[in-house]
Amino acid sequence: MIAYHGTPVGGRREDAAKFLAGRHALVPFPRQDDIGVVADVCQSFVFDNGAFSIWTKGGTLDVSGYIEWVEKWHRHPGFEWALIPDVIDGDETANDALIAEWPTELRGVPVWHLHESLDRLQRLAADWQTVAFGSSGQWRSPGTASWWKRMGAAMDAICDDQGRPACKLHGLRMLDPSIFQHLPFASADSTNAAVNGGSISRFGMYAPPTAGQRANVIADRIEAHTSSPIWLRERQTELAL
Known part of the structure; x- marks a missing residue:
């Protein structure tokens, strides 16, 4: 499983570069601060349209501006894909319309939101190589x-009788071993390392001296685990308790 660490990374720029070197990164459209170093030192990177953070602040995504940004970078050898713009709490018609407007030459990944129907999830899984899961x-x-x-119901809907999903799955804000170890994710992301690397209290008196070093410790602990190769249906009841 690929662990995409959200940027920007706090602390000194040289520490951020050391943290990102050889890792995989997620760069959000509203905060492109680290795209230069990401493109130089990361194994691969993906783009987030920033819809979730914009949604929490009551703003509106600049869809055309986002597409222009993706067009600028999508030929970079480290670029993997970009999340297709979505409305977090929108209806399925609105989100399907945004998918229909996405340029076919760009490697896009649609988002299925947990409040949406399982029928839509099955349709996306049948039509796309990768589908991202968004909590909503x-x-x-x-x-x-x-x-x-709810995740158990979603997995049951798109996994075959051997627990294999119909397409690759990405977990948005799900880069937590207690979550992804139980799900057949190809990738997941979070800003855990970037945000909490600045927190000395998280480590106590033996905290590494710099934010970059603390971020490395957090990321290494996450990357010591991987996702489940299949969905085990019998775990659903246990996990929901």
Whole structure:
């Protein structure tokens, strides 16, 4: 499983470069601060349209500006894909319309939101090589009992009788071993390392001296784990309790 670490990374720029070197990064459209170093030192990178953070602030995504940004970078050898613009709490018609407008020459990944229908998930999984899962609505917080129940229903809908998903899956804000170890994700992301590398209290009196070093410790602990190769249906009840 590929672990995409969200940027920008706090602390000194040289520490950020050391942290990102050889890793995989996610760069959000509203915060392109680290795209230069990401393009230079990361194994691969993906683009996030920033819809979630924009949504939480009550803003509106500049769709045309985002597409122009992707067009500028999509030929870079490290570029993997870009999340197709979406409306976090929007209806399926609105999100399908955004997908239809996405340029076919760009490697895009659609988002299925947990509040949307399982029929839409099955349709996306049949039409796209990769589908991203986004927590939303009453299932906004990954890892809760109700969230696991909904994820279990989603996995049951798109995995065959051997637990193999119909396409590659990406977990948005799900780069947590307690989550991805139980799901057949090809990749997942979070800003855990970038954000909490600046927190000395997280480590206590033996904290590494710089934010970059602390971010490295967090990322190394995450990357010591991998996702499940298949979806084990019998785990659903246990995880939802």
